[in-house]
Amino acid sequence: xxxxxxxxxxxxxxxxxxxxxxxxxxxxxxxxxxxxxxxxxxxxxxxxxxxxxxxxxxxxxxxxxxxxxxxxxxxxxxxxxxxxxxxxxxxxxxxxxxxxxxxxxxxxxxxxxxxxxxxxxxxxxxxxxxxxxxxxxxxxxxxxxxxxxxxxxxxxxxxxxxxxxxxxxxxxxxxxxxxxxxxxxxxxxxxxxxxxxxxxxxxxxxxxxxxxxxxxxxxxxxxxxxxxxxxxxxxxxxxxxxxxxxxxxxxxxxxxxxxxxxxxxxxxxxxxxxxxxxxxxxxxxxxxxxxxxxxxxxxxxxxxxxxxxxxxxxxxxxxxxxxxxxxxxxxxxxxxxxxxxxxxxxxxxxxxxxxxxxxxxxxxxxxxxxxxxxxxxxxxxxxxxxxxxxxxxxxxxxxxxxxxxxxxxxxxxxxxxxxxxxxxxxxxxxxxxxxxxxxxxxxxxxxxxxxxxxxxxxxxxxxxxxxxxxxxxxxxx
Amino acid sequence: xxxxxxxxxxxxxxxxxxxxxxxxxxxxxxxxxxxxxxxxxxxxxxxxxxxxxxxxxxxxxxxxxxxxxxxxxxxxxxxxxxxxxxxxxxxxxxxxxxxxxxxxxxxxxxxxxxxxxxxxxxxxxxxxxxxxxxxxxxxxxxxxxxxxxxxxxxxxxxxxxxxxxxxxxxxxxxxxxxxxxxxxxxxxxxxxxxxxxxxxxxxxxxxxxxxxxxxxxxxxxxxxxxxxxxxxxxxxxxxxxxxxxxxxxxxxxxxxxxxxxxxxxxxxxxxxxxxxxxxxxxxxxxxxxxxxxxxxxxxxxxxxxxxxxxxxxxxxxxxxxxxxxxxxxxxxxxxxxxxxxxxxxxxxxxxxxxxxxxxxxxxxxxxxxxxxxxxxxxxxxxxxxxxxxxxxxxxxxxxxxxxxxxxxxxxxxxxxxxxxxxxxxxxxxxxxxxxxxxxxxxxxxxxxxxxxxxxxxxxxxxxxxxxxxxxxxxxxx
Numbered sequence: 001x002x003x004x005x006x007x008x009x010x011x012x013x014x015x016x017x018x019x020x021x022x023x024x025x026x027x028x029x030x031x032x033x034x035x036x037x038x039x040x041x042x043x044x045x046x047x048x049x050x051x052x053x054x055x056x057x058x059x060x061x062x063x064x065x066x067x068x069x070x071x072x073x074x075x076x077x078x079x080x081x082x083x084x085x086x087x088x089x090x091x092x093x094x095x096x097x098x099x100x101x102x103x104x105x106x107x108x109x110x111x112x113x114x115x116x117x118x119x120x121x122x123x124x125x126x127x128x129x130x131x132x133x134x135x136x137x138x139x140x141x142x143x144x145x146x147x148x149x150x151x152x153x154x155x156x157x158x159x160x161x162x163x164x165x166x167x168x169x170x171x172x173x174x175x176x177x178x179x180x181x182x183x184x185x186x187x188x189x190x191x192x193x194x195x196x197x198x199x200x201x202x203x204x205x206x207x208x209x210x211x212x213x214x215x216x217x218x219x220x221x222x223x224x225x226x227x228x229x230x231x232x233x234x235x236x237x238x239x240x241x242x243x244x245x246x247x248x249x250x251x252x253x254x255x256x257x258x259x260x261x262x263x264x265x266x267x268x269x270x271x272x273x274x275x276x277x278x279x280x281x282x283x284x285x286x287x288x289x290x291x292x293x294x295x296x297x298x299x300x301x302x303x304x305x306x307x308x309x310x311x312x313x314x315x316x317x318x319x320x321x322x323x324x325x326x327x328x329x330x331x332x333x334x335x336x337x338x339x340x341x342x343x344x345x346x347x348x349x350x351x352x353x354x355x356x357x358x359x360x361x362x363x364x365x366x367x368x369x370x371x372x373x374x375x376x377x378x379x380x381x382x383x384x385x386x387x388x389x390x391x392x393x394x395x396x397x398x399x400x401x402x403x404x405x406x407x408x409x410x411x412x413x414x415x416x417x418x419x420x421x422x423x424x425x426x427x428x429x430x431x432x433x434x435x436x437x438x439x440x441x442x443x444x445x446x447x448x449x450x451x452x453x454x455x456x457x458x459x460x461x462x463x464x465x466x467x468x469x470x471x472x473x474x475x476x477x
Numbered sequence: 478x479x480x481x482x483x484x485x486x487x488x489x490x491x492x493x494x495x496x497x498x499x500x501x502x503x504x505x506x507x508x509x510x511x512x513x514x515x516x517x518x519x520x521x522x523x524x525x526x527x528x529x530x531x532x533x534x535x536x537x538x539x540x541x542x543x544x545x546x547x548x549x550x551x552x553x554x555x556x557x558x559x560x561x562x563x564x565x566x567x568x569x570x571x572x573x574x575x576x577x578x579x580x581x582x583x584x585x586x587x588x589x590x591x592x593x594x595x596x597x598x599x600x601x602x603x604x605x606x607x608x609x610x611x612x613x614x615x616x617x618x619x620x621x622x623x624x625x626x627x628x629x630x631x632x633x634x635x636x637x638x639x640x641x642x643x644x645x646x647x648x649x650x651x652x653x654x655x656x657x658x659x660x661x662x663x664x665x666x667x668x669x670x671x672x673x674x675x676x677x678x679x680x681x682x683x684x685x686x687x688x689x690x691x692x693x694x695x696x697x698x699x700x701x702x703x704x705x706x707x708x709x710x711x712x713x714x715x716x717x718x719x720x721x722x723x724x725x726x727x728x729x730x731x732x733x734x735x736x737x738x739x740x741x742x743x744x745x746x747x748x749x750x751x752x753x754x755x756x757x758x759x760x761x762x763x764x765x766x767x768x769x770x771x772x773x774x775x776x777x778x779x780x781x782x783x784x785x786x787x788x789x790x791x792x793x794x795x796x797x798x799x800x801x802x803x804x805x806x807x808x809x810x811x812x813x814x815x816x817x818x819x820x821x822x823x824x825x826x827x828x829x830x831x832x833x834x835x836x837x838x839x840x841x842x843x844x845x846x847x848x849x850x851x852x853x854x855x856x857x858x859x860x861x862x863x864x865x866x867x868x869x870x871x872x873x874x875x876x877x878x879x880x881x882x883x884x885x886x887x888x889x890x891x892x893x894x895x896x897x898x899x900x901x902x903x904x905x906x907x908x909x910x911x912x913x914x915x916x917x918x919x920x921x922x923x924x925x926x927x928x929x930x931x932x933x934x935x936x937x938x939x940x941x942x943x944x945x946x947x948x949x950x951x952x953x954x
Contacts, residue, residue: 002654027789028657030813085760086789092675092728092762093819131624140834141618147608147804177479180505185662189828198569218826251569283562285569312504312563327624329832336507342570349695351666351828355806357617358832 004045012047013054020055024064024075030086032077035065104426104441105215111430119464121451122435124261124410125326130381130454135370136325139361149356155344156183156332157359164332167366171294173307174316174334182340182347185354186331187291188216190317194252194287195222197346198339204248207443208236210413212261212289213254214443228443229253233404235260235267238275245282253279253286258293258302259409262442262450266302266407273308280311287315291322294375296408297383312336320362322410322454323378324371328358382410385453385461392465400472410454413439416447418476425449428471434464481522489524490531497532501541501552507563509554512542581903581918582692588907596941598928599912601738601887602803607858607931612847613802616838626833632821633660633809634836641809644843648771650784651793651811659817659824662831663808664768665693667794671729671764672699674823675816681725684920685713687890689738689766690731691920705920706730710881712737712744715752722759730756730763735770735779736886739919739927743779743884750785757788764792768799771852773885774860789813797839799887799931800855801848805835859887862930862938869942877949887931890916893924895953902926905948911941 004015023029035041038056042049056073059065067073077086108122149157161178168174184190191213199205201223207213209228219226227244229236236255244250255275257267267275279286288305296302306316319331333343347353365371389412390405402415416425422438429436439448456464481492500506512518515533519526533550536542544550554563585599626634638655645651661667668690676682678700684690686705696703704721706713713732721727732752734744744752756763765782773779783793796808810820824830842848866889867882878891893902899915906913916925933941 022652023654023657025787027786027791027812028654028814030789030815033813033815085757087760087762089762089789089813089816093815095675095677095680126624128624133623136622140620140622143617145613145617145802145804146605146610147603147802148605149804175499177500177505185828185831188826192827198572200572203572216826221826280562283564285564285566309504310502312507312566314504325622325624327622327626327833329828329830336510336566337505338507338510338570339566349665349693349698350669351662351806353806354662354831355835356804357835357838361834 004047012045013051013058016041016045016047016052016055017058020059021062021064024059029075030089031075032086033075033089035073035075037072104423104438107426108430108435108437112435115433117433118430119434119460119467120455121453121464121468122437123455124322124452126322126378126454127457129457130378131326132324132365132370132374135365135368135374136328136361138370139364139368140357143357143360143364145357145360149360153183153356153359154348154353155340156181156353157356157363160330160359160363163363163367168318168334171301172290172304172318174304175307176334180334180337180340182333182335182343183353183359184331184333185351186321186329187289187317187319188218188331190319190331190333191216191254191287191289192218193333193343193346194315195219195224197343198285199224199251203251205252205254206241206244206250207254208256208260210262210439210442210444210448211254212256212442215437215441229255231260231263231265233263233265235265235271236275238271238278241275241278241284242282245284250284253284254289255286255305256289256291257305258290259295259406259411261292261409262411262437262439262444263413264404264406264409264411265413272303272305276305276309276313280309280313284313285315286313287317289317291317291319292409294323295379295382295410297379297386299407302408306334315339323375324365325362328362329354330358330362379408381458382408382454385456385458386412388458388461389451389453389465392462396462396465396469397472400469410452412451412453414449414451416449416472418472420447420472420475422446424475425471428474429468432467432471434467434471436468481524489522490528490535493518493522493524493529493532494535497536498539498541501536506552507566508552509563510552510566512550512552514549581900581915584903585907585912585914589912592910594910595907596911596937596944597932598930598941598945599914600932601799601929602932603799603855604932604934606934607855608803609801609842609847609851612842612845612851613805613838615847616841616845617834620834620837620841622834622837626837630660630833630836631825631830632817633658633830634833634840637807637836637840640840640844645795645811648778649767649781649795651781652784653811657811657814657817659810659812659820660830660836661808661810662828663798663806664766664794664796665695665808667796667808667810668693668731668764668766669695670810670820670823671792672696672701674820675762676701676728680728682729682731683718683721683727684731685733685737687739687916687919687921687925688731689733689919692914692918706732708737708740708742710740710742712742712748713752715748715755718752718755718761719759722761727761730761731766732763732782733766733768734782735767736772736883736888738769738886739888739914739916739921740890741881741883741886741888742890749780749782753782753786753788753790757786757790761790762792763790764794766794768794768796769886771800772856772859772887774856774863776884779885783811792816800852801842802839805839806831807835807839856885858935859885859931862933862935863889865935865938866928866930866942869939873939873942873946874949877946887929889928889930891926891928893926893949895949897924897949897952899923901952902948905951906945909944909948911944911948913945 004012038052041052066076161181204225206227206229306314316334422440437450481489515526515529518529543553638658681702683704683706783791793811880891899917914927
């Protein structure tokens, strides 16, 4: 990013004015568009606010920017030649079906991006030390790129699909073949493809509540009507499906049965069976999102619904992002051939598939002897972080929070006992250098928080909880 | 892919029956879905058709499949347990906005996938010997993966955006900054994002005709009304824009000014200026697709519209796929900051961005001393292929085709002089082992073909033209 040169002969305010002028002239800030506030620019360039005030004054004198009292500085709408108009970009940006992402998420993201020292219980990401960095680098350095490997792979690189078919049988008990697998750029794209290609605007779907997907604007952007599937500490309660189906003509069920995001719950075996039986009796598709099952701490891997589904009712979604290398951005969908063909065809219109290189690396990694030891280490480390978090919560927030301890995954779901305002609690926490995600983002009632313990270092966890306790006290008082 | 074991003790038909049974039971072919024809399966598994007939008979006797006389074999709708139904997947697959891709394209793709010996004037891809394979491998083996590089890069890996800002200034005369660049998974995704996020269903756009984008179902899928911008041998004719604008309230112009796909034309300087002046007078955005300008054979790189656009009217799209490494799948959009922010935000809902690894490689490649020599070699080789093609057309199809010789790129646009049926000509050509794309796919009238000369070997080109001449004679007679 551009920064003014503090050693140079040109005064800082001039450098900033020149840089802004260049951005305006080259169209980054079109005529009529707002410019950053003085405070924000000062922060960005690491200068005093008075320097920015001078820079803006300079640009005003050139007729490039204008500011009215009490309002923001903006690019003059008249600075270009008289017979030339700029498209009304703000109007164009309001088009299309995509709703903006939620403000809570933006606030958290912005805070984390600005301040690297925040203790991060918000991101669903592995900490660096849990990522198989050496393994991925070793594999990448042994990979060989060839352009014909990457030609026409809108369904995904065939050797990765073969490797995944073996992987799914071995680790998940799912018997499938490469032709029934679509490689995606992560679970987000899997859900996007399903909601855009297999459903139409106005269709009704049922989604676990609370649920990770409630935090996505994706379903709303696709024009879907969303009905809640109630949950308790044993996962989703399938009894209500039949009523939802007959009342709202539900078209699809979205579930995340293993160490659910955000609640950490594991769907119990009898419910799993009832869910599948009900869906297959109604001819109702289940989208089973299963990114975390391989993290099970002390138990066997919980079986997926897909493995027991003889009626082809389940679309199974998985990903490497939460268990191995988020930077590869590899996910997959397992579905009947006709569904896969449809999704792969639609994808040609979206992005024609993506680079083969991360797919080669992922295939080599799951087939290598490095994968199993990585997973064992990961399970152990996540359990250690969870234990540390639980102990710290008991010590510093005993009586203030209530939770069940998950058996795998990376999410601890906490009820906050005192009555609070979610947004204020989050603000106080961010101010003290700790981030979490308010439960309301997932469709829960107010007063819950998701503490995700994969990202902070073990040594930061207790400190993070202490800060949380302080923040909570600050809003309660 | 699964193949029967010819050395094994189990008869081939039994192996095939077992394999199909497994696919049916595991949901690849849901109840009621059609199975491949006997002929197709025989081809796929490399067995006699009678073997497949036996395999299907076996499955029929188990009640797993059923066939009525004169119709296809299908999975029995009743083979699963009585109280279980399969979702009507074919209905789900009809949902959503995505139209299926065009049958001509599928036919060509299927033919190329089945038979590797076809001389390929259809694909817009570099031949293997023109791809910088060694360069990409060397760079990849020197790259270092780190998961935090890949975190939250829905706008694209920052060092790649920085490198591209330099690249665009150096090679394209475009002055911009990293914050005005969005990295995409190729031009296809760039166009998809623009059509989905900056336009709404029912909006009118104007597109060069013929044009590559007419072969995409993407705009139709987005519900856009498409009006043609007429072209001649000097590129698009901008005079008609004003009329289109007042008559149909055109919202956006799509142009591909340099060595256009499919016509190979170069938009002349005075028209370039008139196009930009008209658009900026009307406040009308121009989407400038520029994947091939760096291949200019004997001239300077033609300047992009974006470089002369002081009114911020241009969204500039570029890509590495046609000039370097298609397997990286890296494209970009240069646009005003507010537009980039909107597209990056929408992208979080689609795929959250893609793997950082190909982005690291691309950044290192354009910054390395390997890039310039690669481009020089590529330009020389493309010119050699073009010269070879032009000579062969004169020798073997003189009088049968008419064309202008392009000054860069990879597309030669031919008018076929005798009156023909596009589809029949294509069929005859594929039968003889040569592929091209009929011009009608790009919105041209019947009787044109696009010969893309980047993919075949120099030594194959004359043979390909001889086959084309034979195919043409076969349809004319």
